[in-house]
Amino acid sequence: MKRHWLTRLKVTGVAFAAVLLLSPFLAAFILGLLWLYEHNALLIWIAAAAIAAGSVWGMTLWARHRIKVHTRERTTEPVRAADGDWAPLEHAAWAEVMRLSEQASGDIVTDYDRLRAAGEETLRTVAAHYHPEQEDPIWEFTVPEALLLSERVSARLRRILLEEVPLSDRVRMGQLLRVWGYRPMVASGLSYGRTAYKAYRIARLANPLHALAAELRDRFFNELSDTAREYLLRQVARIWIEEVGRAAIELYSGRLQHDTDALAEIAQQEVQASAPSEDPFPGRPKILVAGQPQAGKSTLVNALLGEYRAATDVLPLTAEQEGYLLTLADGQELLLVDTPGLGDRMDVDTLVEAAQTADLVLWVAPAHQADRSPDHEALQAVRRFFEERPERRQPPIRIVASHIDRLSPAREWEPPYAIDPPDDRPKAHNIAAARQAIAEDFGLPEQEVIPARLDGPMPYNIDALTTELEALIPAMQQTRRTRLLRYPPAHTWRRLWRQAHQGTRRLLGRL
Numbered sequence: 001m002k003r004h005w006l007t008r009l010k011v012t013g014v015a016f017a018a019v020l021l022l023s024p025f026l027a028a029f030i031l032g033l034l035w036l037y038e039h040n041a042l043l044i045w046i047a048a049a050a051i052a053a054g055s056v057w058g059m060t061l062w063a064r065h066r067i068k069v070h071t072r073e074r075t076t077e078p079v080r081a082a083d084g085d086w087a088p089l090e091h092a093a094w095a096e097v098m099r100l101s102e103q104a105s106g107d108i109v110t111d112y113d114r115l116r117a118a119g120e121e122t123l124r125t126v127a128a129h130y131h132p133e134q135e136d137p138i139w140e141f142t143v144p145e146a147l148l149l150s151e152r153v154s155a156r157l158r159r160i161l162l163e164e165v166p167l168s169d170r171v172r173m174g175q176l177l178r179v180w181g182y183r184p185m186v187a188s189g190l191s192y193g194r195t196a197y198k199a200y201r202i203a204r205l206a207n208p209l210h211a212l213a214a215e216l217r218d219r220f221f222n223e224l225s226d227t228a229r230e231y232l233l234r235q236v237a238r239i240w241i242e243e244v245g246r247a248a249i250e251l252y253s254g255r256l257q258h259d260t261d262a263l264a265e266i267a268q269q270e271v272q273a274s275a276p277s278e279d280p281f282p283g284r285p286k287i288l289v290a291g292q293p294q295a296g297k298s299t300l301v302n303a304l305l306g307e308y309r310a311a312t313d314v315l316p317l318t319a320e321q322e323g324y325l326l327t328l329a330d331g332q333e334l335l336l337v338d339t340p341g342l343g344d345r346m347d348v349d350t351l352v353e354a355a356q357t358a359d360l361v362l363w364v365a366p367a368h369q370a371d372r373s374p375d376h377e378a379l380q381a382v383r384r385f386f387e388e389r390p391e392r393r394q395p396p397i398r399i400v401a402s403h404i405d406r407l408s409p410a411r412e413w414e415p416p417y418a419i420d421p422p423d424d425r426p427k428a429h430n431i432a433a434a435r436q437a438i439a440e441d442f443g444l445p446e447q448e449v450i451p452a453r454l455d456g457p458m459p460y461n462i463d464a465l466t467t468e469l470e471a472l473i474p475a476m477q478q479t480r481r482t483r484l485l486r487y488p489p490a491h492t493w494r495r496l497w498r499q500a501h502q503g504t505r506r507l508l509g510r511l
Contacts, residue, residue: 083246085478085485089390090249093129097122097245104241106233118237119244126248141251253391255485284325285476286335287469288354288395291364292374293341296402296454300364301338303452303459304466328470342374348381355382357483358395359476360469363442367401367434367451372441379442393482396475398468401438401451404431404460415460419451 036042082094100122108114124138131137249255289297304326324336339354340346346354355361361382365375379397386394405413407430414425419435422428431451439446450468453460 084474085393085481086249087391087393087482089130090253092390093126093249093253094245096125096129097242097249100125100245101238101241104234104237106230106235106237109233109236109240115237115240118241122241122244123248126245127252130252137252145251145254283480284333284335285359285473285480286337286357287326287360287362287476288337288339288358289362289364290339290346290351290354290378291342292366292369293343295341295364295366295369296400297341297364298338299454300362300400300402300452301336303454303462304336328466330470332470332473334469334476342378348378351378352381352385355395356385356392359479359483360395360472361397362400363397364400364402364454365438365442366403366406367431367438368403368406372438376441393479395479396472397442397444397448398472399438399442399444399449400454400465401431401435401449402454404434404451405453405456407431407434413453415453 033042036045082091086094100118104118108118127134127137127140131140134140289301291297301324305324322338324338326334326336328334337354337358339351342348342351363375363379365372382397383394386392407427409426412425412427414427417423417425417428417431419428419432422432435446435449435451439449442449450465451461452465454462
């Protein structure tokens, strides 16, 4: 009973103190209104206050609208783009991650349980994409893959800290822990600060017009800060979901089955037709030169190398796949693999098998030859192979339209010929028409068909082909990387014996 009486007395005292504190300001406010009324300025003051309020309110609505429009535009794009070396299956998984990212709410950032639930939903979505037949696919990975994932994520976070967070390399963990221990003091200070600010808002009522302008200004900046805070929290939520999704794609796609040493071993073990062999990962991109017999495949290899290396004749001479090292002007090395003629010593299945280990396919098609059905059938088989395996990345395909000098008029050969658009000479028009027909037959854009003359003392348009190869190097490297990452892990008896031997030695060493 006594405690209840003391509590009521304390509340009464606080209320009385508040009345005493507010009395001067309330009196000043009332007297100010009376003064304005006596001087016929009350309506002017009300109108000025209304105009000020309307202006600030309009600016607030406009700012909120612009920020929301900008936010909607940004939500259609990922915070960070997809990896360039992903296969179609990875891009399909990334589309599902993007769907979750676009639906993300910034509220999950301030709620640990919701943040964890969003991450778990992302993991399950990606896992179900790769293992739809499993009832609970979230555990479909090996222990080494999980360890390698944590290693890569840690390295990525370390790089982000060093590159984007100021003084991150100077702050020690002990300092962070001490700052974390000051949280109660900081929270108490913020509470006192909010109380003092409320008292300040009451005190400035002594000047009503100033108080109204200040309140409107505070309202304006609060709206902006709330909208900006909402936008930033949503961006953080999207970053969280996208990073979890990116890590999940690496984990469930099997791309973590090999570390750098294993990739180098795979590159060395890859079956090669002949010397020179490829370097360890990332190594030299491999270009497969294919086409019908007498299309000019070996002649193309010689033209690119700038010397006679591959045997050519009226009759087909290339019996097996042969490799040649091509060094571009910038020092980049490429591996050219010359193949037998399609239908001569190489059937479609053998070509598809060869394309599986290629990073670029250069298809040589004579411009003067009308029957291209064998070429179309073989290229369709290559495309079908990769379409049925979305975890693989199809190598880029470029067509070299050879023997353009044999087009009508046959006796005319006065290069260079402009074909885009063609010049006034009949030869140029026929080259452009052949290029268009080849592009339609192969289902490729005209820009991916390169007309050339490959034989003779001065091959024509080889520089355009070389420029195209230089531009395709990033795509070739990405294709190569995806191919090696998709290489099935080697579970040989030698590998199992080495693991058992090393494990036994460690176990015996601890006993």
